[in-house]
Amino acid sequence: MSIRVGVIGTGNIGTTHARNLQHAVSGAQVTAVYDFDTQRALDLGAEIGAVAYPSFEAVVDSPEVDAVVIASPDDFHADQTIAALRNGKWVLCEKPLAPTVAEAQRVMDAEIAVGHRRIQMGFMRRFDPGYLQLKAELDSGAAGEALLLHCVHRNPQAPYVQDSAVILSNSVVHEIDINRWLLGEEYADVTIVAGRSTPKVGTGVLDPMLVLFTTESGVLVEVESFTNCQYGYEVRCEVVATEGTIDMGSGSFIESARGGRRGSSIAGIWTDRFGDAYLRQMQSWIDGIEENEVNGPTTWDGYAAAVTAQAAVRALTSRTTEPIRLPARPALYA
Numbered sequence: 001m002s003i004r005v006g007v008i009g010t011g012n013i014g015t016t017h018a019r020n021l022q023h024a025v026s027g028a029q030v031t032a033v034y035d036f037d038t039q040r041a042l043d044l045g046a047e048i049g050a051v052a053y054p055s056f057e058a059v060v061d062s063p064e065v066d067a068v069v070i071a072s073p074d075d076f077h078a079d080q081t082i083a084a085l086r087n088g089k090w091v092l093c094e095k096p097l098a099p100t101v102a103e104a105q106r107v108m109d110a111e112i113a114v115g116h117r118r119i120q121m122g123f124m125r126r127f128d129p130g131y132l133q134l135k136a137e138l139d140s141g142a143a144g145e146a147l148l149l150h151c152v153h154r155n156p157q158a159p160y161v162q163d164s165a166v167i168l169s170n171s172v173v174h175e176i177d178i179n180r181w182l183l184g185e186e187y188a189d190v191t192i193v194a195g196r197s198t199p200k201v202g203t204g205v206l207d208p209m210l211v212l213f214t215t216e217s218g219v220l221v222e223v224e225s226f227t228n229c230q231y232g233y234e235v236r237c238e239v240v241a242t243e244g245t246i247d248m249g250s251g252s253f254i255e256s257a258r259g260g261r262r263g264s265s266i267a268g269i270w271t272d273r274f275g276d277a278y279l280r281q282m283q284s285w286i287d288g289i290e291e292n293e294v295n296g297p298t299t300w301d302g303y304a305a306a307v308t309a310q311a312a313v314r315a316l317t318s319r320t321t322e323p324i325r326l327p328a329r330p331a332l333y334a
């Protein structure tokens with residue numbers, strides 16, 4: 001029997017997830033959609049053959065729904081995820097789990113009260129073939145021990161992001177998660193370094209900025225975040241290790257030569273670069289539900305990312321190195 005899914009928030013990513021679930025993921029069927037913008041939900045419902053519900057409460061309460069995707073704006077993730085949990089639904093919550101540690105803690109407490117893992121975080125890079133190969137190579141030990149990571153995260157434009165703190169909690173949160181996953185350890189501290197910003201952003205917004213993390217074992221993780229680079233969407237990661245380096249490249253598989261030039265194309269937006277990852281993430285989520293487990297990043301990963309992002313936000317104003325302190329990992333996430 002198919003897992004019946006409700007999609008809450010049918011904007012960019014909600015629509016991508018709903019189409020994937022309906023047309024490409026096996027074992028799933030989208031039965032419900034909801035968006036604050038009623039017409040948007042009606043349009044997507046008509047396109048994929050799902051019912052547009054009048055409220056998110058109606059979706060999480062529905063006997064026609066086993067699991068929900070939370071793809072609304074960041075500020076709604078915590079309340080909607082908790083409501084879904086309390087109604088016995090499985091959840092795939094888009095990143096971030098919540099914009100603040102206090103809200104992320106509320107979600108984790110609610111899941112601990114349920115007593116079972118029910119939430120998967122939408123950190124889809126963990127399903128990207130490039131990152132998976134990078135991790136496999138690092139874990140093989142062939143390059144030795146990691147010393148330094150150079151990471152780049154560039155978006156062509158992000159007119160909706162006009163706040164350096166939101167860049168950290170909403171965008172850099174991808175690097176926060178993927179690098180702790182790659183290295184298998186937590187961060188110890190964070191520092192922000194920034195110079196001149198692009199004129200595309202408002203006064204005081206740091207774009208680009210360098211976010212420098214040190215992990216518990218002392219690996220330096222350097223992240224360049226640039227949300228208005230204009231030329232395309234690009235995510236890069238190079239590991240410098242004791243015996244060599246491992247570079248994920250730009251995510252382009254082919255290089256072509258024409259008219260005296262050689263080169264490769266650059267993704268336009270994130271769906272071009274991570275299309276495969278979104279799909280694999282969803283398949284893994286559905287397969288996990290069928291086995292009664294969470295098959296991907298957990299609420300603890302969402303919480304750890306929130307603690308790390310909040311320390312980075314503190315470093316924005318203090319302009320010093322801020323410590324990152326995580327509490328002991330609750331037994332549910334051991």
Ligand SMILES: NC(=O)c1ccc[n+]([C@@H]2O[C@H](COP(=O)([O-])OP(=O)(O)OC[C@H]3O[C@@H](n4cnc5c(N)ncnc54)[C@H](O)[C@@H]3O)[C@@H](O)[C@H]2O)c1
Nearest residue numbers: 009010011012013014035036037071072073074076094095
């Ligand atoms: N994993 C990723 O790579 C990735 C990529 C993009 C977005 N996201 C996350 O997904 C979320 C949505 O981002 P987006 O780019 O799709 O934004 P979007 O603005 O395109 O879509 C958000 C939608 O939510 C609707 N909405 C507003 N308030 C709502 C509410 N209370 N309940 C339900 N729907 C509501 C809006 O009408 C809109 O249609 C964000 O949290 C973002 O961080 C993740």
